[in-house]
Amino acid sequence: MKTKHFIELEVEQAAQILRQGGLLGIPTETVYGLGANGLDAAAVAHIFEAKGRPQDNPLILHIPDASWLERYCQNIPPAAYALAQRFWPGPLTMILERRAVVPDAVTAGLDTVGMRCPAHPVCRAILQAAGVPVAAPSGNTSGRPSPTSAADMLEDMEGKIDGIVDGGPCQVGVESTIIDLTVQPPRLLRPGGVTLEELRDVLGEVAVDAVVTRLMGAGEHPRAPGMKYRHYAPKAPVTVVQGAPAESARYIQAHLAEGDGVICFAEFLPLFAGYPVESIGPAADQAEQARRVFDALRYFDNTAVKRIWAQGPDPTGIGLAVSNRLNKAAGFQIIEV
Numbered sequence: 001m002k003t004k005h006f007i008e009l010e011v012e013q014a015a016q017i018l019r020q021g022g023l024l025g026i027p028t029e030t031v032y033g034l035g036a037n038g039l040d041a042a043a044v045a046h047i048f049e050a051k052g053r054p055q056d057n058p059l060i061l062h063i064p065d066a067s068w069l070e071r072y073c074q075n076i077p078p079a080a081y082a083l084a085q086r087f088w089p090g091p092l093t094m095i096l097e098r099r100a101v102v103p104d105a106v107t108a109g110l111d112t113v114g115m116r117c118p119a120h121p122v123c124r125a126i127l128q129a130a131g132v133p134v135a136a137p138s139g140n141t142s143g144r145p146s147p148t149s150a151a152d153m154l155e156d157m158e159g160k161i162d163g164i165v166d167g168g169p170c171q172v173g174v175e176s177t178i179i180d181l182t183v184q185p186p187r188l189l190r191p192g193g194v195t196l197e198e199l200r201d202v203l204g205e206v207a208v209d210a211v212v213t214r215l216m217g218a219g220e221h222p223r224a225p226g227m228k229y230r231h232y233a234p235k236a237p238v239t240v241v242q243g244a245p246a247e248s249a250r251y252i253q254a255h256l257a258e259g260d261g262v263i264c265f266a267e268f269l270p271l272f273a274g275y276p277v278e279s280i281g282p283a284a285d286q287a288e289q290a291r292r293v294f295d296a297l298r299y300f301d302n303t304a305v306k307r308i309w310a311q312g313p314d315p316t317g318i319g320l321a322v323s324n325r326l327n328k329a330a331g332f333q334i335i336e337v
Contacts, residue, residue, distance in 0.1 A: 004163035015129035027167025028118040031146040033136030041103040053142040059135040060114040064127040089119040091193025095180040122167040145297040173291035191321040238330035242312035243337035245283040261305035
């Protein structure tokens with residue numbers, strides 16, 4: 001299969017791929033997604049094949065606006081519309097009770113489904129033109145760092161999918177926040193571009209699922225993407241060092257060995273001269289860290305490093321999402337200093 005590379009203006013051609021049951025790389029504000037018609041179980045099955053994704057890992061349905069929720073969800077609580085009014089279009093996924101029209105292939109057999117309205121204008125134009133909800137996980141081989149550019153996605157998916165729409169670099173850089181609205185209090189399942197603090201500003205009490213800060217156990221079943229498996233990982237093992245930035249930098253410097261690489265804040269680059277090193281931006285700039293974390297992880301796959309040390313960011317605001325992605329890339333191999 002030859003993967004077609006579309007520019008932003010070829011929306012109708014891209015939408016046709018989705019209507020015909022094909023696989024399409026789509027730009028969003030978070031990361032690039034691998035999309036298929038979310039009402040076509042056969043098309044959705046091809047997503048899992050292309051990614052090598054476990055079948056029990058549910059997908060998210062992408063829609064162009066909140067008016068589509070009633071088509072695919074039932075018993076929708078008022079909180080969903082309050083969140084949609086505040087954060088949609090944007091990097092927020094809501095877990096809601098699904099209608100029977102949503103295939104089991106999307107939900108991994110669960111009675112719930114994740115719903116999102118992305119903010120990228122090209123993505124929304126494609127959704128409108130296709131006229132179907134689009135099931136789309138991140139457009140990487142399962143387990144690898146998520147793609148934040150069309151080039152990243154093509155690295156993993158060239159020849160496996162029908163096309164990709166190049167919408168430029170992603171502005172958020174980490175996947176959407178996922179909140180479960182089928183429980184009380186609502187529960188944060190995955191941190192992302194909408195912060196925990198922002199959710200609490202709208203909803204009041206919001207619980208944080210334990211798997212945000214640990215690996216899911218073998219007997220546990222994921223209610224949302226990214227909960228169960230090791231994710232976002234480069235080929236070399238990662239160790240995260242968590243603590244005050246200056247202290248974590250000194251710890252890494254003291255423990256570096258030949259063949260190691262480093263992911264660090266911009267201020268500490270001089271400490272690691274002579275080693276492969278990638279900056280994720282200043283320690284105080286969480287938005288920049290979110291945009292750069294996956295690029296930093298991917299960088300090391302083109303090197304010969306045997307181990308990667310990473311400075312852990314402050315786990316507040318969107319820093320909680322960056323911390324979560326690094327920790328999952330490390331399989332929660334974390335050192336506190």
